[in-house]
Amino acid sequence: MVLVLALGDLHIPHRAPDLPAKFKSMLVPGKIQHIICTGNLCIKEVHDYLKTLCPDLHITRGEYDEETRYPETKTLTIGQFKLGLCHGHQVIPWGDLDSLAMLQRQLDVDILVTGHTHQFTAYKHEGGVVINPGSATGAYSSITYDVNPSFVLMDIDGLRVVVYVYELIDGEVKVDKIDFKKTTTTTAH
Amino acid sequence: MMVKKRVPDWLNSSLWSSAPPPDDERLLRYASKYADADRDEPPAPVAPVAAAAPPPVVAREEPAGAARAGNDEENGSAEGPSGEEFARQVQLLAELSKKVVNVRELRRIASPGIPDSTGVRPTVWKLLLGYLPPDRGLWPSELVKKRSQYKNLKSEVLIHPSEITRRLDKSTSCDNDESKFQRRGILKRSEITHGEHPLSLGKSSIWNQFFQDAEIIEQIDRDVKRTHPDMDFFSGDSAYAKSNQDALRNILMLFAKLNPGIRYVQGMNEILAPLFFVFRNDPDGENAAAAEADTFFCFVELLSGLRDNFCQQLDNSVVGIRSTIARLSQLLKEHDEELWRHLEVTTKVNPQFYAFRWITLLLTQEFSFTDILRIWDTLLSDPEGPQETLLRICCAMLILVRRRLLAGDFTANLKLLQHYPSINISHLLYVANKLRSKPSG
Numbered sequence: 001m002v003l004v005l006a007l008g009d010l011h012i013p014h015r016a017p018d019l020p021a022k023f024k025s026m027l028v029p030g031k032i033q034h035i036i037c038t039g040n041l042c043i044k045e046v047h048d049y050l051k052t053l054c055p056d057l058h059i060t061r062g063e064y065d066e067e068t069r070y071p072e073t074k075t076l077t078i079g080q081f082k083l084g085l086c087h088g089h090q091v092i093p094w095g096d097l098d099s100l101a102m103l104q105r106q107l108d109v110d111i112l113v114t115g116h117t118h119q120f121t122a123y124k125h126e127g128g129v130v131i132n133p134g135s136a137t138g139a140y141s142s143i144t145y146d147v148n149p150s151f152v153l154m155d156i157d158g159l160r161v162v163v164y165v166y167e168l169i170d171g172e173v174k175v176d177k178i179d180f181k182k183t184t185t186t187t188a189h
Numbered sequence: 190m191m192v193k194k195r196v197p198d199w200l201n202s203s204l205w206s207s208a209p210p211p212d213d214e215r216l217l218r219y220a221s222k223y224a225d226a227d228r229d230e231p232p233a234p235v236a237p238v239a240a241a242a243p244p245p246v247v248a249r250e251e252p253a254g255a256a257r258a259g260n261d262e263e264n265g266s267a268e269g270p271s272g273e274e275f276a277r278q279v280q281l282l283a284e285l286s287k288k289v290v291n292v293r294e295l296r297r298i299a300s301p302g303i304p305d306s307t308g309v310r311p312t313v314w315k316l317l318l319g320y321l322p323p324d325r326g327l328w329p330s331e332l333v334k335k336r337s338q339y340k341n342l343k344s345e346v347l348i349h350p351s352e353i354t355r356r357l358d359k360s361t362s363c364d365n366d367e368s369k370f371q372r373r374g375i376l377k378r379s380e381i382t383h384g385e386h387p388l389s390l391g392k393s394s395i396w397n398q399f400f401q402d403a404e405i406i407e408q409i410d411r412d413v414k415r416t417h418p419d420m421d422f423f424s425g426d427s428a429y430a431k432s433n434q435d436a437l438r439n440i441l442m443l444f445a446k447l448n449p450g451i452r453y454v455q456g457m458n459e460i461l462a463p464l465f466f467v468f469r470n471d472p473d474g475e476n477a478a479a480a481e482a483d484t485f486f487c488f489v490e491l492l493s494g495l496r497d498n499f500c501q502q503l504d505n506s507v508v509g510i511r512s513t514i515a516r517l518s519q520l521l522k523e524h525d526e527e528l529w530r531h532l533e534v535t536t537k538v539n540p541q542f543y544a545f546r547w548i549t550l551l552l553t554q555e556f557s558f559t560d561i562l563r564i565w566d567t568l569l570s571d572p573e574g575p576q577e578t579l580l581r582i583c584c585a586m587l588i589l590v591r592r593r594l595l596a597g598d599f600t601a602n603l604k605l606l607q608h609y610p611s612i613n614i615s616h617l618l619y620v621a622n623k624l625r626s627k628p629s630g
Binding site: 001003025026027028030031121122123124125126129153155157160162163164165166175176177178179180 | 349350351352354355358373374375376377378379380381384386387388389390400403
């Protein structure tokens with residue numbers, strides 16, 4: 001049972017001052033084993049805050065990140081799943097699922113986590129699953145102002161993943177989940 | 190190195206009732222027997238010495254249908270049993286082979302000690318702790334019942350929240366196994382059951398409780414890894430040690446979860462260790478395999494009498510550890526006022542400095558493992574109960590080193606009592622027995 005937090009596109013301080021209070025109260029250290037962040041934090045303070053939640057932090061670079069040394073893409077293996085991470089502004093058309101599927105096949109991962117559109121999506125295709133955790137602060141995107149703060153928590157348990165979607169709608173935290181499993185095991189590296 | 194103690198004259202006085210004064214030769218044999226058995230392994234299959242072979246074989250064949258005695262030849266110790274011990278062995282096996290075991294009688298026989306070679310220690314302990322009923326006919330059904338009970342408890346209590354939510358999902362009618370095989374498309378979002386999600390801060394949330402228990406689990410894990418690091422049974426990288434550690438962990442975690450009032454306190458692992466060791470080394474393969482379940486129930490039983498020692502709030506109460514230590518002090522004063530005065534008044538060695546560990550951990554830290562098993566034979570079988578017997582043994586421990594204590598100052602005495610020297614256990618128990626306030630039956 002491994003808990004992985006996926007979030008991104010916070011745009012602190014340019015477009016939002018901080019995470020919503022209700023999110024912050026839930027995100028306490030000691031519960032989460034890994035954090036994967038799609039990018040656009042944008043400043044070091046956010047990086048430090050995320051580090052306090054969990055020491056295992058993975059970030060890819062968004063176009064507004066002040067830290068230039070984050071990688072463009074990242075892959076990691078957690079349990080039986082290979083996860084891929086990319087901010088997503090590099091994949092055009094933005095948010096296009098077929099193009100993202102191409103990236104997923106390139107990275108050869110089961111779950112691809114990308115952002116940039118500030119809209120939560122979870123999509124399945126033959127190559128695997130694409131998850132967009134949305135914007136954790138509800139910052140406006142290049143496309144729309146209408147953004148609900150959201151992030152994703154994945155519970156990886158063997159071959160099964162339960163994706164918990166946390167959204168702040170009208171000031172209340174709503175939690176949904178998505179269940180899926182993969183049919184083959186990953187070969188050990 | 191065994192210290193060969195000469196029995197003080199006052200103990201040899203004819204005023205004392207039961208057993209005959211121990212003769213030096215028997216003491217010598219005990220001393221060397223325990224020196225040999227002091228390897229911390231279960232009685233290793235030693236080639237049976239010619240002297241040992243005939244008497245035990247006769248003993249085993251005698252009681253018809255003796256439960257577990259048959260396959261013990263290789264467990265013979267390096268020395269043959271002495272006359273008195275052999276007689277005890279015979280009585281023990283005889284009692285255990287009866288249709289209905291007389292537990293009072295069993296206590297009487299087991300009290301001076303259970304000979305290692307018989308391999309009946311696990312069974313006797315289970316009877317003494319009330320795990321096995323006296324009627325032997327009920328044993329198979331009882332064991333099956335208890336063991337499956339343990340299995341159910343484990344699967345209900347020791348699962349982590351992912352597993353729980355999975356089960357909850359299965360029970361609610363949302364059965365989307367078929368829809369999961371969609372090839373392409375937006376993944377369907379579903380409602381969370383009972384508002385349960387990993388970051389939940391609700392008091393009744395299983396996730397929240399899980400994270401709160403995580404601290405205790407960490408503590409248990411640390412203590413289990415530190416239990417008897419010198420013994421291959423408990424420590425090391427072998428799969429055997431790891432599986433034993435897992436069992437200890439499971440038992441302690443289950444106990445902590447089922448007893449929220451007392452949870453886990455450091456030291457419980459030390460009390461658990463001898464129990465598990467004995468049951469796991471049962472010559473009967475089936476019993477050995479089910480050791481974890483059996484140990485759990487016996488541990489609960491044993492701890493029920495000792496809980497008050499572990500409860501911090503009760504420390505200063507009438508049942509708490511402080512008052513128990515005071516009783517030890519009183520006992521010493523009754524039997525050996527000179528020593529008492531010298532220890533507590535002259536050298537100001539507060540009994541809390543040494544007796545706390547002796548009492549709460551049932552002497553598991555003071556002696557070698559084999560000696561502990563021997564002492565526990567007496568602790569568990571004495572009709573006065575473990576706590577009372579323990580106090581007498583502690584008092585005997587003090588009396589046996591009285592000469593050194595009387596000659597020592599605060600530092601020397603404290604050092605001596607906190608690192609108690611190894612002594613002849615039979616003698617210790619013999620002295621402890623003499624300290625009874627009323628004559629034993």
